Amino acid sequence: MKPKLEELKVGFLAALDNVKDDQGLEELRVEYLGRKGKLGDILKGLKDLSVEEKKDIGAFANTVKAELESVFKRKQAELAHELAGAKAQDEWIDVTAPGIAPEPGHLHFSTQAIEEFVDIFKQLGFVRVRHPEVDWDYYAFEALNMPKGHPARDEWETFFIADGDKVMEGEKGKMVLTPHTSNGQVREMEKGYMPLRMMSINKTYRRQADVTHVPMFHQLEGLMIDKNVTLAQLKGTFDFFVKRFFGPDREVRLRPHHFPFTEPSFELDISCNTCHGSGEFEGNRCRMCKEGWHELGGAGMVHPNVIRAGGLDPEEYNGFAFGWGVERCMSMKSGMNLRDLRIIYKNDIRFLKQF
Numbered sequence: 166m167k168p169k170l171e172e173l174k175v176g177f178l179a180a181l182d183n184v185k186d187d188q189g190l191e192e193l194r195v196e197y198l199g200r201k202g203k204l205g206d207i208l209k210g211l212k213d214l215s216v217e218e219k220k221d222i223g224a225f226a227n228t229v230k231a232e233l234e235s236v237f238k239r240k241q242a243e244l245a246h247e248l249a250g251a252k253a254q255d256e257w258i259d260v261t262a263p264g265i266a267p268e269p270g271h272l273h274f275s276t277q278a279i280e281e282f283v284d285i286f287k288q289l290g291f292v293r294v295r296h297p298e299v300d301w302d303y304y305a306f307e308a309l310n311m312p313k314g315h316p317a318r319d320e321w322e323t324f325f326i327a328d329g330d331k332v333m334e335g336e337k338g339k340m341v342l343t344p345h346t347s348n349g350q351v352r353e354m355e356k357g358y359m360p361l362r363m364m365s366i367n368k369t370y371r372r373q374a375d376v377t378h379v380p381m382f383h384q385l386e387g388l389m390i391d392k393n394v395t396l397a398q399l400k401g402t403f404d405f406f407v408k409r410f411f412g413p414d415r416e417v418r419l420r421p422h423h424f425p426f427t428e429p430s431f432e433l434d435i436s437c438n439t440c441h442g443s444g445e446f447e448g449n450r451c452r453m454c455k456e457g458w459h460e461l462g463g464a465g466m467v468h469p470n471v472i473r474a475g476g477l478d479p480e481e482y483n484g485f486a487f488g489w490g491v492e493r494c495m496s497m498k499s500g501m502n503l504r505d506l507r508i509i510y511k512n513d514i515r516f517l518k519q520f
């Protein structure tokens with residue numbers, strides 16, 4: 166039996182030498198040292214030997230077995246080491262290399278304009294408030310001196326919300342996506358604190374989209390209500406804003422107009438940055454403006470009917486209101502050359518990065 170064991174050992178060592186990977190190693194283990202392996206086969210013969218022989222051969226067999234297991238383990242460790250070395254070569258990283266910093270973002274073009282508005286009007290005591298973007302027809306039109314069927318309603322390309330004409334008790338009737346932020350006027354007066362100076366800056370919606378209109382845009386609505394408010398205060402407020410937002414060289418102009426919710430009413434104009442209000446540039450008609458001016462928004466002294474809708478006595482209180490589109494106002498800033506307002510909401514990073 167001893168020669169068989171010697172032979173087995175030689176065969177095992179030779180085979181082990183040729184093993185290249187874990188799989189080969191495992192196959193070899195099963196073939197020689199496994200439960201049904203070659204060593205086990207030989208040892209089965211032990212039971213047929215005499216007691217003396219068993220002692221002798223058994224001891225020898227154990228030595229061989231221990232020796233095989235020992236070299237097997239050494240080979241296993243060698244392979245693991247080789248594998249780790251190969252991995253280290255393939256997956257090497259330089260932990261001292263500088264990191265890749267994520268690109269910092271910034272506030273959207275429109276948000277920046279809104280923050281600027283808030284900062285400017287805050288200096289005059291105006292407080293930013295918010296009112297619903299989906300509101301009752303009552304606040305968007307009726308309370309603003311535009312009863313149902315009033316022709317002026319058509320000027321606002323309004324989105325109506327289908328509510329099945331269900332009007333709950335105490336509610337004000339059909340809903341709209343606010344076509345202007347003027348819905349905040351009566352809502353704010355209803356709160357009942359006087360005097361009030363508010364700026365309501367919110368999203369507004371109209372059914373129109375072209376180079377100068379986006380269906381969702383932002384509007385600023387300013388409202389001041391107190392006793393003995395004058396038109397001069399309106400003009401002063403507008404002038405204060407324009408000089409700070411557009412620059413100290415810009416002039417303002419109030420041009421008579423008509424709105425249902427103000428009386429008298431005005432269009433708010435600012436002088437052209439190119440021709441400085443003259444309408445002429447380098448001997449020619451200025452191509453940037455209409456006779457020296459740009460129209461920014463609308464304003465006026467709050468109509469007595471609107472004051473009344475707000476629960477106040479128009480004999481006691483009066484005030485002024487003004488409003489304009491945030492995007493339009495931003496596009497009129499010096500150096501701005503926006504040919505199509507719709508780009509503001511196209512999420513084109515190349516455009517947005519510039520502000």
Ligand SMILES: [Zn+2]
Pocket residue numbers: 437438439440441442444445451452453454455456457458
């Ligand atoms: Zn001009």
